[in-house]
Amino acid sequence: MKPDRLREPVLALFRMVTGLLFLFHGAASLFGVLGGNRGTGIAVEFATWPSWWAALIQLVCGTLVLAGLFTRSNAVLASGSMAYAYFVVHQPQALLPLTNGGELAAIYCWAFLLIAVQGPGDWALDSAVRRLRSTDAPEPAPAGSPGSP
Structure with missing residues (x-):
């Protein structure tokens, strides 16, 4: 089995579990x-x-990332909020995540950044909306027909 076959399901499951x-x-x-x-x-x-x-x-953001709706912008907001949590709440207590209790904030920050960069994948509402829009778009009129430029 080719590893590329697993890309979409694994990306979708990673996004959904992280959001949940x-x-x-x-x-x-x-x-x-x-x-x-x-x-x-x-x-x-x-x-x-x-x-x-x-x-x-x-x-x-967790709900919308789970559903795959407005995924990239919500993942960026979630990532930023976790970066804020890490640097404002946890990091002043100690330098390392293991000693300042910030492991979860750090891993969420990077997980949501990965989701923002990779996108929601095919198994997301964003992708379904995009597919619907592309099939609902009117086809351009042939040149020389009424209504064409």
């Missing part, structure tokens, strides 16, 4: 479900900076 796990973090923090914010079972207070806003980004 990210949205779980957002849901846990916003609603206190799935163990809640940092395992406390308590939701973050509404509109508090940066926790509530980060959780909102996690929920929305």
